[in-house]
Amino acid sequence: MREALGTQFSFRQGAIFMRFRQLDSITQLEPGKRLEGQRLLTGEDMYFRDHFPKFPVLPGALTTEAMVQASEWLMRKTDDFEHAGVWLTELKNVKFNGMVRPGQTLSVISEIKKWGDATATFVTKALADGEAVAAARMTLERFHCAERFPERVDADEWMGAMRLRQFEALDPERPGHYPAPTTYYRWVWIDRFDEFVSGKYCKARKTVCLGNEAVDLYAPYFGIYPPSLIIEGFAQAGGILASESSGFMKRVMLAKIGKATYHRIAGGGDTMQFHVELVDVGDDGAMVTATSTIDGEPHVDAELMFAYIPDGVVDSDFLSPQDKAAMCQLWRVYAVGTTEDGERLQRAKLFDTVDRSNPRVPRP
Structure with missing residues:
Protein backbone atom coordinates (compact mmCIF):
# COMPACT_ATOMS: atom_id res chain seq x y z
CA MET A 1 0.00 0.00 0.00
CA VAL A 188 -7.55 30.87 22.44
CA TRP A 189 -9.87 27.87 22.08
CA ILE A 190 -13.25 29.20 23.15
CA ASP A 191 -14.90 32.09 21.35
CA ARG A 192 -17.02 33.37 24.21
CA PHE A 193 -18.95 32.47 27.34
CA ASP A 194 -22.73 32.36 26.97
CA GLU A 195 -23.41 31.63 30.65
CA PHE A 196 -21.19 31.76 33.71
CA VAL A 197 -22.55 30.93 37.17
CA SER A 198 -19.93 31.46 39.87
CA GLY A 199 -18.83 28.25 41.57
CA LYS A 200 -21.26 26.13 39.54
CA TYR A 201 -21.02 25.89 35.78
CA CYS A 202 -20.40 27.74 32.56
CA LYS A 203 -21.46 27.43 28.94
CA ALA A 204 -19.18 28.47 26.10
CA ARG A 205 -18.91 28.02 22.37
CA LYS A 206 -16.28 27.49 19.71
CA THR A 207 -16.90 27.58 15.96
CA VAL A 208 -14.59 25.60 13.68
CA CYS A 209 -13.05 27.94 11.11
CA LEU A 210 -11.25 26.50 8.10
CA GLY A 211 -9.06 29.60 8.06
CA ASN A 212 -7.56 28.68 11.44
CA GLU A 213 -4.01 27.43 11.00
CA ALA A 214 -4.48 24.59 13.49
CA VAL A 215 -7.40 23.27 11.42
CA ASP A 216 -5.76 23.84 8.05
CA LEU A 217 -4.02 20.63 6.95
CA TYR A 218 -4.45 18.90 10.34
CA ALA A 219 -6.38 16.27 8.41
CA PRO A 220 -5.79 17.02 4.72
CA TYR A 221 -8.93 17.42 2.63
CA PHE A 222 -11.28 17.11 5.60
CA GLY A 223 -10.80 20.30 7.63
CA ILE A 224 -11.12 18.52 10.98
CA TYR A 225 -10.77 20.27 14.34
CA PRO A 226 -7.87 18.68 16.29
CA PRO A 227 -9.25 16.56 19.17
CA SER A 228 -6.63 17.83 21.63
CA LEU A 229 -7.87 21.39 21.19
CA ILE A 230 -11.34 20.40 22.37
CA ILE A 231 -9.69 19.34 25.62
CA GLU A 232 -7.88 22.69 25.71
CA GLY A 233 -11.20 24.50 25.26
CA PHE A 234 -12.59 22.54 28.21
CA ALA A 235 -9.45 23.38 30.20
CA GLN A 236 -9.68 27.09 29.44
CA ALA A 237 -13.35 27.25 30.42
CA GLY A 238 -12.88 25.00 33.45
CA GLY A 239 -9.74 26.82 34.56
CA ILE A 240 -11.53 30.18 34.59
CA LEU A 241 -14.49 28.61 36.44
CA ALA A 242 -12.24 27.05 39.09
CA SER A 243 -10.05 30.12 39.49
CA GLU A 244 -13.00 32.51 39.73
CA SER A 245 -14.46 30.44 42.58
CA SER A 246 -11.45 31.56 44.68
CA GLY A 247 -11.71 35.17 43.57
CA PHE A 248 -8.83 34.43 41.18
CA MET A 249 -6.50 34.23 44.17
CA LYS A 250 -5.24 30.76 43.22
CA ARG A 251 -3.14 29.78 40.22
CA VAL A 252 -4.86 26.92 38.41
CA MET A 253 -3.11 24.40 36.15
CA LEU A 254 -4.47 21.38 34.28
CA ALA A 255 -3.13 18.32 36.11
CA LYS A 256 -5.02 15.31 34.76
CA ILE A 257 -7.55 14.21 32.17
CA GLY A 258 -9.43 11.37 33.83
CA LYS A 259 -11.17 10.32 30.63
CA ALA A 260 -12.24 11.81 27.31
CA THR A 261 -14.55 10.09 24.84
CA TYR A 262 -15.00 11.35 21.27
CA HIS A 263 -18.36 10.55 19.67
CA ARG A 264 -17.98 12.35 16.35
CA ILE A 265 -15.77 14.64 14.28
CA ALA A 266 -16.02 18.45 14.33
CA GLY A 267 -15.56 19.99 10.88
CA GLY A 268 -15.60 23.38 9.21
CA GLY A 269 -18.60 25.51 10.18
CA ASP A 270 -19.60 23.36 13.16
CA THR A 271 -20.25 25.20 16.41
CA MET A 272 -19.25 23.25 19.49
CA GLN A 273 -21.36 24.05 22.55
CA PHE A 274 -19.40 23.46 25.76
CA HIS A 275 -20.99 22.82 29.15
CA VAL A 276 -18.47 22.69 32.00
CA GLU A 277 -19.55 21.95 35.56
CA LEU A 278 -17.48 22.41 38.71
CA VAL A 279 -18.13 19.19 40.63
CA ASP A 280 -15.47 19.30 43.36
CA VAL A 281 -13.25 21.95 44.94
CA GLY A 282 -10.60 21.04 47.50
CA ASP A 283 -7.55 22.54 49.15
CA ASP A 284 -5.22 21.28 46.43
CA GLY A 285 -7.33 21.62 43.31
CA ALA A 286 -10.65 21.23 41.56
CA MET A 287 -12.46 18.82 39.24
CA VAL A 288 -14.84 19.54 36.37
CA THR A 289 -16.95 17.49 34.01
CA ALA A 290 -17.24 18.81 30.48
CA THR A 291 -19.37 18.02 27.45
CA SER A 292 -19.48 19.30 23.91
CA THR A 293 -22.45 19.03 21.59
CA ILE A 294 -22.90 19.94 17.93
CA ASP A 295 -26.43 20.68 16.75
CA GLY A 296 -27.67 19.06 19.95
CA GLU A 297 -25.83 15.78 19.33
CA PRO A 298 -23.10 14.39 21.64
CA HIS A 299 -19.60 15.30 20.55
CA VAL A 300 -17.11 14.88 23.44
CA ASP A 301 -17.37 14.00 27.14
CA ALA A 302 -14.47 14.51 29.54
CA GLU A 303 -13.35 14.73 33.16
CA LEU A 304 -10.58 17.19 34.01
CA MET A 305 -8.66 17.78 37.22
CA PHE A 306 -6.86 21.02 38.05
CA ALA A 307 -4.11 21.62 40.59
CA TYR A 308 -3.54 24.80 42.57
CA ILE A 309 0.07 25.94 42.18
CA PRO A 310 1.42 27.16 45.56
CA ASP A 311 3.30 30.44 45.78
CA GLY A 312 7.03 30.00 45.48
CA VAL A 313 6.83 26.92 43.26
CA VAL A 314 6.88 28.94 40.05
CA ASP A 315 7.85 32.46 39.06
CA SER A 316 5.47 35.19 40.25
CA ASP A 317 4.77 36.09 36.61
CA PHE A 318 3.02 32.74 36.10
CA LEU A 319 -0.70 33.49 35.66
CA SER A 320 -0.38 37.02 36.99
CA PRO A 321 -3.43 39.19 37.84
CA GLN A 322 -2.89 40.99 34.52
CA ASP A 323 -3.18 37.72 32.61
CA LYS A 324 -6.33 36.66 34.45
CA ALA A 325 -7.95 40.05 33.92
CA ALA A 326 -7.12 39.90 30.22
CA MET A 327 -8.75 36.47 29.92
CA CYS A 328 -11.93 37.68 31.63
CA GLN A 329 -12.11 40.70 29.34
CA LEU A 330 -11.51 38.61 26.24
CA TRP A 331 -14.20 36.06 27.05
CA ARG A 332 -16.75 38.51 28.54
CA VAL A 333 -16.94 36.75 31.91
CA TYR A 334 -18.39 39.77 33.70
CA ALA A 335 -20.77 40.59 30.87
CA VAL A 336 -22.67 37.31 31.29
CA GLY A 337 -21.57 36.11 34.74
CA THR A 338 -23.94 35.75 37.69
CA THR A 339 -23.81 34.46 41.24
CA GLU A 340 -25.64 31.30 42.25
CA ASP A 341 -28.54 33.54 43.34
CA GLY A 342 -28.79 35.13 39.92
CA GLU A 343 -27.19 38.46 40.79
CA ARG A 344 -24.68 40.03 38.45
CA LEU A 345 -21.15 38.80 39.07
CA GLN A 346 -18.91 41.47 40.57
CA ARG A 347 -15.40 42.05 39.34
CA ALA A 348 -12.73 40.26 41.42
CA LYS A 349 -11.03 42.57 43.93
CA LEU A 350 -7.69 41.16 42.82
CA PHE A 351 -8.10 42.97 39.52
CA ASP A 352 -8.09 46.35 41.28
CA THR A 353 -4.30 45.92 41.45
CA VAL A 354 -3.95 45.52 37.69
CA ASP A 355 -1.94 48.14 35.86
CA ARG A 356 -4.35 49.61 33.31
CA SER A 357 -1.47 50.84 31.20
CA ASN A 358 -0.81 47.19 30.31
CA PRO A 359 -2.01 46.89 26.68
CA ARG A 360 -3.15 43.32 27.33
CA VAL A 361 -5.83 44.55 29.74
CA PRO A 362 -8.37 46.88 28.08
CA ARG A 363 -10.62 49.00 30.22
CA PRO A 364 -14.10 47.51 30.75
Whole structure:
Protein backbone atom coordinates (compact mmCIF):
# COMPACT_ATOMS: atom_id res chain seq x y z
CA MET A 1 0.00 0.00 0.00
CA ARG A 2 2.81 2.40 0.91
CA GLU A 3 4.55 1.95 -2.44
CA ALA A 4 1.32 2.57 -4.34
CA LEU A 5 0.59 5.77 -2.45
CA GLY A 6 4.09 7.10 -2.86
CA THR A 7 3.98 7.03 -6.66
CA GLN A 8 0.50 8.37 -7.36
CA PHE A 9 0.84 11.92 -6.14
CA SER A 10 3.43 14.66 -6.29
CA PHE A 11 3.38 17.71 -4.03
CA ARG A 12 5.17 21.00 -3.94
CA GLN A 13 7.42 21.30 -0.89
CA GLY A 14 4.99 23.42 1.12
CA ALA A 15 2.14 20.96 0.64
CA ILE A 16 3.62 18.32 2.92
CA PHE A 17 3.77 20.62 5.92
CA MET A 18 1.60 19.47 8.79
CA ARG A 19 1.25 22.82 10.49
CA PHE A 20 -0.08 21.27 13.66
CA ARG A 21 2.91 18.92 13.78
CA GLN A 22 4.20 18.28 17.29
CA LEU A 23 7.20 16.11 16.38
CA ASP A 24 10.39 17.12 14.58
CA SER A 25 11.55 13.59 13.95
CA ILE A 26 11.01 9.91 14.65
CA THR A 27 14.15 8.62 16.34
CA GLN A 28 13.22 4.96 16.88
CA LEU A 29 10.51 2.81 15.32
CA GLU A 30 9.53 -0.84 15.71
CA PRO A 31 6.29 -1.45 13.78
CA GLY A 32 3.82 -3.35 15.90
CA LYS A 33 5.66 -2.40 19.10
CA ARG A 34 6.87 1.13 19.83
CA LEU A 35 7.88 4.51 18.46
CA GLU A 36 10.02 7.30 19.85
CA GLY A 37 10.02 10.86 18.56
CA GLN A 38 11.14 14.28 19.68
CA ARG A 39 10.73 17.99 19.20
CA LEU A 40 12.92 20.93 20.17
CA LEU A 41 10.86 23.83 21.52
CA THR A 42 12.34 27.09 20.27
CA GLY A 43 9.84 29.47 21.84
CA GLU A 44 9.00 31.05 18.48
CA ASP A 45 5.50 29.57 18.30
CA MET A 46 2.78 32.17 18.76
CA TYR A 47 0.84 30.20 21.38
CA PHE A 48 3.56 30.98 23.93
CA ARG A 49 2.31 34.57 23.81
CA ASP A 50 -0.88 33.44 25.56
CA HIS A 51 0.39 30.42 27.51
CA PHE A 52 1.68 32.35 29.36
CA PRO A 53 2.82 35.92 28.50
CA LYS A 54 5.63 36.19 31.06
CA PHE A 55 6.09 32.49 31.81
CA PRO A 56 5.88 30.49 28.55
CA VAL A 57 4.92 26.84 29.02
CA LEU A 58 3.97 24.22 26.43
CA PRO A 59 0.19 23.71 26.80
CA GLY A 60 -0.77 20.32 28.20
CA ALA A 61 -3.06 19.83 25.21
CA LEU A 62 -0.04 19.99 22.89
CA THR A 63 1.93 17.56 25.03
CA THR A 64 -1.07 15.27 24.69
CA GLU A 65 -1.21 15.93 20.95
CA ALA A 66 2.46 14.95 20.62
CA MET A 67 1.65 11.61 22.27
CA VAL A 68 -1.38 11.18 20.00
CA GLN A 69 0.66 11.90 16.87
CA ALA A 70 3.37 9.44 17.92
CA SER A 71 0.68 6.79 18.37
CA GLU A 72 -0.91 7.68 15.03
CA TRP A 73 2.38 7.22 13.16
CA LEU A 74 2.99 3.92 14.95
CA MET A 75 -0.49 2.74 13.93
CA ARG A 76 -0.03 3.83 10.32
CA LYS A 77 3.38 2.18 10.01
CA THR A 78 2.17 -1.04 11.66
CA ASP A 79 -0.79 -1.02 9.26
CA ASP A 80 1.57 -0.25 6.32
CA PHE A 81 -0.55 2.85 5.60
CA GLU A 82 -3.48 0.64 4.59
CA HIS A 83 -6.08 2.97 6.12
CA ALA A 84 -6.05 6.68 5.34
CA GLY A 85 -8.34 7.50 8.25
CA VAL A 86 -6.89 7.37 11.77
CA TRP A 87 -8.82 9.05 14.57
CA LEU A 88 -8.51 9.43 18.33
CA THR A 89 -11.55 7.93 20.06
CA GLU A 90 -10.59 7.89 23.75
CA LEU A 91 -8.12 9.29 26.25
CA LYS A 92 -7.67 7.78 29.70
CA ASN A 93 -5.69 8.74 32.77
CA VAL A 94 -3.70 11.56 31.19
CA LYS A 95 -1.37 12.91 33.88
CA PHE A 96 0.86 15.99 33.78
CA ASN A 97 3.84 15.79 36.12
CA GLY A 98 5.86 18.80 35.06
CA MET A 99 6.18 21.81 32.77
CA VAL A 100 7.86 21.98 29.37
CA ARG A 101 9.63 25.28 28.65
CA PRO A 102 11.11 26.81 25.49
CA GLY A 103 14.62 25.54 24.85
CA GLN A 104 13.88 22.04 26.09
CA THR A 105 13.62 18.89 23.98
CA LEU A 106 10.30 17.07 24.26
CA SER A 107 10.69 13.30 23.79
CA VAL A 108 7.64 11.09 23.28
CA ILE A 109 7.34 7.31 23.52
CA SER A 110 4.32 5.31 22.35
CA GLU A 111 3.87 1.56 22.76
CA ILE A 112 1.09 -0.67 21.47
CA LYS A 113 -0.81 -2.26 24.35
CA LYS A 114 -3.56 -3.95 22.33
CA TRP A 115 -4.11 -4.32 18.58
CA GLY A 116 -7.63 -5.02 17.32
CA ASP A 117 -9.40 -5.31 13.98
CA ALA A 118 -10.20 -1.59 13.77
CA THR A 119 -8.78 -0.04 16.94
CA ALA A 120 -5.57 -0.09 18.94
CA THR A 121 -4.71 0.93 22.48
CA PHE A 122 -1.46 2.72 23.25
CA VAL A 123 0.43 3.62 26.41
CA THR A 124 2.47 6.78 26.02
CA LYS A 125 4.75 9.07 27.96
CA ALA A 126 6.50 12.39 27.40
CA LEU A 127 9.79 13.66 28.79
CA ALA A 128 11.39 17.12 28.82
CA ASP A 129 15.19 16.88 28.71
CA GLY A 130 14.86 13.36 30.08
CA GLU A 131 12.48 14.21 32.95
CA ALA A 132 8.98 12.69 32.85
CA VAL A 133 6.30 15.35 32.34
CA ALA A 134 3.23 13.44 31.11
CA ALA A 135 1.73 10.01 30.51
CA ALA A 136 -1.47 8.76 28.90
CA ARG A 137 -3.40 5.77 27.66
CA MET A 138 -5.36 6.22 24.44
CA THR A 139 -7.37 4.40 21.79
CA LEU A 140 -7.15 5.18 18.08
CA GLU A 141 -9.38 3.91 15.29
CA ARG A 142 -8.36 3.25 11.68
CA PHE A 143 -10.80 3.20 8.77
CA HIS A 144 -11.23 3.67 5.03
CA CYS A 145 -12.51 7.20 4.45
CA ALA A 146 -14.75 6.20 1.54
CA GLU A 147 -16.68 3.83 3.81
CA ARG A 148 -17.15 6.43 6.53
CA PHE A 149 -17.64 9.40 4.19
CA PRO A 150 -19.02 8.06 0.88
CA GLU A 151 -19.43 11.57 -0.51
CA ARG A 152 -15.63 11.90 -0.51
CA VAL A 153 -14.71 8.97 -2.72
CA ASP A 154 -11.17 10.13 -3.47
CA ALA A 155 -10.25 10.89 0.14
CA ASP A 156 -8.38 7.64 0.75
CA GLU A 157 -5.89 8.22 -2.06
CA TRP A 158 -5.46 11.92 -1.39
CA MET A 159 -5.15 11.74 2.39
CA GLY A 160 -3.15 8.53 2.32
CA ALA A 161 -0.54 10.01 -0.01
CA MET A 162 -0.33 13.21 2.04
CA ARG A 163 0.13 11.35 5.31
CA LEU A 164 2.84 9.18 3.76
CA ARG A 165 4.79 12.26 2.68
CA GLN A 166 4.39 13.78 6.12
CA PHE A 167 5.66 10.58 7.71
CA GLU A 168 8.71 10.50 5.45
CA ALA A 169 9.51 14.09 6.43
CA LEU A 170 9.94 12.93 10.05
CA ASP A 171 12.92 10.74 9.12
CA PRO A 172 16.00 12.72 10.29
CA GLU A 173 18.21 10.84 7.80
CA ARG A 174 16.03 11.67 4.82
CA PRO A 175 17.29 14.41 2.46
CA GLY A 176 15.22 17.53 2.87
CA HIS A 177 14.25 16.74 6.46
CA TYR A 178 12.97 19.84 8.23
CA PRO A 179 11.89 20.61 11.80
CA ALA A 180 8.28 21.26 12.72
CA PRO A 181 7.31 24.63 11.22
CA THR A 182 6.67 27.62 13.44
CA THR A 183 2.97 28.09 14.20
CA TYR A 184 1.28 31.46 14.27
CA TYR A 185 -2.10 30.75 15.83
CA ARG A 186 -3.07 32.29 19.16
CA TRP A 187 -3.85 30.03 22.12
CA VAL A 188 -7.55 30.87 22.44
CA TRP A 189 -9.87 27.87 22.08
CA ILE A 190 -13.25 29.20 23.15
CA ASP A 191 -14.90 32.09 21.35
CA ARG A 192 -17.02 33.37 24.21
CA PHE A 193 -18.95 32.47 27.34
CA ASP A 194 -22.73 32.36 26.97
CA GLU A 195 -23.41 31.63 30.65
CA PHE A 196 -21.19 31.76 33.71
CA VAL A 197 -22.55 30.93 37.17
CA SER A 198 -19.93 31.46 39.87
CA GLY A 199 -18.83 28.25 41.57
CA LYS A 200 -21.26 26.13 39.54
CA TYR A 201 -21.02 25.89 35.78
CA CYS A 202 -20.40 27.74 32.56
CA LYS A 203 -21.46 27.43 28.94
CA ALA A 204 -19.18 28.47 26.10
CA ARG A 205 -18.91 28.02 22.37
CA LYS A 206 -16.28 27.49 19.71
CA THR A 207 -16.90 27.58 15.96
CA VAL A 208 -14.59 25.60 13.68
CA CYS A 209 -13.05 27.94 11.11
CA LEU A 210 -11.25 26.50 8.10
CA GLY A 211 -9.06 29.60 8.06
CA ASN A 212 -7.56 28.68 11.44
CA GLU A 213 -4.01 27.43 11.00
CA ALA A 214 -4.48 24.59 13.49
CA VAL A 215 -7.40 23.27 11.42
CA ASP A 216 -5.76 23.84 8.05
CA LEU A 217 -4.02 20.63 6.95
CA TYR A 218 -4.45 18.90 10.34
CA ALA A 219 -6.38 16.27 8.41
CA PRO A 220 -5.79 17.02 4.72
CA TYR A 221 -8.93 17.42 2.63
CA PHE A 222 -11.28 17.11 5.60
CA GLY A 223 -10.80 20.30 7.63
CA ILE A 224 -11.12 18.52 10.98
CA TYR A 225 -10.77 20.27 14.34
CA PRO A 226 -7.87 18.68 16.29
CA PRO A 227 -9.25 16.56 19.17
CA SER A 228 -6.63 17.83 21.63
CA LEU A 229 -7.87 21.39 21.19
CA ILE A 230 -11.34 20.40 22.37
CA ILE A 231 -9.69 19.34 25.62
CA GLU A 232 -7.88 22.69 25.71
CA GLY A 233 -11.20 24.50 25.26
CA PHE A 234 -12.59 22.54 28.21
CA ALA A 235 -9.45 23.38 30.20
CA GLN A 236 -9.68 27.09 29.44
CA ALA A 237 -13.35 27.25 30.42
CA GLY A 238 -12.88 25.00 33.45
CA GLY A 239 -9.74 26.82 34.56
CA ILE A 240 -11.53 30.18 34.59
CA LEU A 241 -14.49 28.61 36.44
CA ALA A 242 -12.24 27.05 39.09
CA SER A 243 -10.05 30.12 39.49
CA GLU A 244 -13.00 32.51 39.73
CA SER A 245 -14.46 30.44 42.58
CA SER A 246 -11.45 31.56 44.68
CA GLY A 247 -11.71 35.17 43.57
CA PHE A 248 -8.83 34.43 41.18
CA MET A 249 -6.50 34.23 44.17
CA LYS A 250 -5.24 30.76 43.22
CA ARG A 251 -3.14 29.78 40.22
CA VAL A 252 -4.86 26.92 38.41
CA MET A 253 -3.11 24.40 36.15
CA LEU A 254 -4.47 21.38 34.28
CA ALA A 255 -3.13 18.32 36.11
CA LYS A 256 -5.02 15.31 34.76
CA ILE A 257 -7.55 14.21 32.17
CA GLY A 258 -9.43 11.37 33.83
CA LYS A 259 -11.17 10.32 30.63
CA ALA A 260 -12.24 11.81 27.31
CA THR A 261 -14.55 10.09 24.84
CA TYR A 262 -15.00 11.35 21.27
CA HIS A 263 -18.36 10.55 19.67
CA ARG A 264 -17.98 12.35 16.35
CA ILE A 265 -15.77 14.64 14.28
CA ALA A 266 -16.02 18.45 14.33
CA GLY A 267 -15.56 19.99 10.88
CA GLY A 268 -15.60 23.38 9.21
CA GLY A 269 -18.60 25.51 10.18
CA ASP A 270 -19.60 23.36 13.16
CA THR A 271 -20.25 25.20 16.41
CA MET A 272 -19.25 23.25 19.49
CA GLN A 273 -21.36 24.05 22.55
CA PHE A 274 -19.40 23.46 25.76
CA HIS A 275 -20.99 22.82 29.15
CA VAL A 276 -18.47 22.69 32.00
CA GLU A 277 -19.55 21.95 35.56
CA LEU A 278 -17.48 22.41 38.71
CA VAL A 279 -18.13 19.19 40.63
CA ASP A 280 -15.47 19.30 43.36
CA VAL A 281 -13.25 21.95 44.94
CA GLY A 282 -10.60 21.04 47.50
CA ASP A 283 -7.55 22.54 49.15
CA ASP A 284 -5.22 21.28 46.43
CA GLY A 285 -7.33 21.62 43.31
CA ALA A 286 -10.65 21.23 41.56
CA MET A 287 -12.46 18.82 39.24
CA VAL A 288 -14.84 19.54 36.37
CA THR A 289 -16.95 17.49 34.01
CA ALA A 290 -17.24 18.81 30.48
CA THR A 291 -19.37 18.02 27.45
CA SER A 292 -19.48 19.30 23.91
CA THR A 293 -22.45 19.03 21.59
CA ILE A 294 -22.90 19.94 17.93
CA ASP A 295 -26.43 20.68 16.75
CA GLY A 296 -27.67 19.06 19.95
CA GLU A 297 -25.83 15.78 19.33
CA PRO A 298 -23.10 14.39 21.64
CA HIS A 299 -19.60 15.30 20.55
CA VAL A 300 -17.11 14.88 23.44
CA ASP A 301 -17.37 14.00 27.14
CA ALA A 302 -14.47 14.51 29.54
CA GLU A 303 -13.35 14.73 33.16
CA LEU A 304 -10.58 17.19 34.01
CA MET A 305 -8.66 17.78 37.22
CA PHE A 306 -6.86 21.02 38.05
CA ALA A 307 -4.11 21.62 40.59
CA TYR A 308 -3.54 24.80 42.57
CA ILE A 309 0.07 25.94 42.18
CA PRO A 310 1.42 27.16 45.56
CA ASP A 311 3.30 30.44 45.78
CA GLY A 312 7.03 30.00 45.48
CA VAL A 313 6.83 26.92 43.26
CA VAL A 314 6.88 28.94 40.05
CA ASP A 315 7.85 32.46 39.06
CA SER A 316 5.47 35.19 40.25
CA ASP A 317 4.77 36.09 36.61
CA PHE A 318 3.02 32.74 36.10
CA LEU A 319 -0.70 33.49 35.66
CA SER A 320 -0.38 37.02 36.99
CA PRO A 321 -3.43 39.19 37.84
CA GLN A 322 -2.89 40.99 34.52
CA ASP A 323 -3.18 37.72 32.61
CA LYS A 324 -6.33 36.66 34.45
CA ALA A 325 -7.95 40.05 33.92
CA ALA A 326 -7.12 39.90 30.22
CA MET A 327 -8.75 36.47 29.92
CA CYS A 328 -11.93 37.68 31.63
CA GLN A 329 -12.11 40.70 29.34
CA LEU A 330 -11.51 38.61 26.24
CA TRP A 331 -14.20 36.06 27.05
CA ARG A 332 -16.75 38.51 28.54
CA VAL A 333 -16.94 36.75 31.91
CA TYR A 334 -18.39 39.77 33.70
CA ALA A 335 -20.77 40.59 30.87
CA VAL A 336 -22.67 37.31 31.29
CA GLY A 337 -21.57 36.11 34.74
CA THR A 338 -23.94 35.75 37.69
CA THR A 339 -23.81 34.46 41.24
CA GLU A 340 -25.64 31.30 42.25
CA ASP A 341 -28.54 33.54 43.34
CA GLY A 342 -28.79 35.13 39.92
CA GLU A 343 -27.19 38.46 40.79
CA ARG A 344 -24.68 40.03 38.45
CA LEU A 345 -21.15 38.80 39.07
CA GLN A 346 -18.91 41.47 40.57
CA ARG A 347 -15.40 42.05 39.34
CA ALA A 348 -12.73 40.26 41.42
CA LYS A 349 -11.03 42.57 43.93
CA LEU A 350 -7.69 41.16 42.82
CA PHE A 351 -8.10 42.97 39.52
CA ASP A 352 -8.09 46.35 41.28
CA THR A 353 -4.30 45.92 41.45
CA VAL A 354 -3.95 45.52 37.69
CA ASP A 355 -1.94 48.14 35.86
CA ARG A 356 -4.35 49.61 33.31
CA SER A 357 -1.47 50.84 31.20
CA ASN A 358 -0.81 47.19 30.31
CA PRO A 359 -2.01 46.89 26.68
CA ARG A 360 -3.15 43.32 27.33
CA VAL A 361 -5.83 44.55 29.74
CA PRO A 362 -8.37 46.88 28.08
CA ARG A 363 -10.62 49.00 30.22
CA PRO A 364 -14.10 47.51 30.75
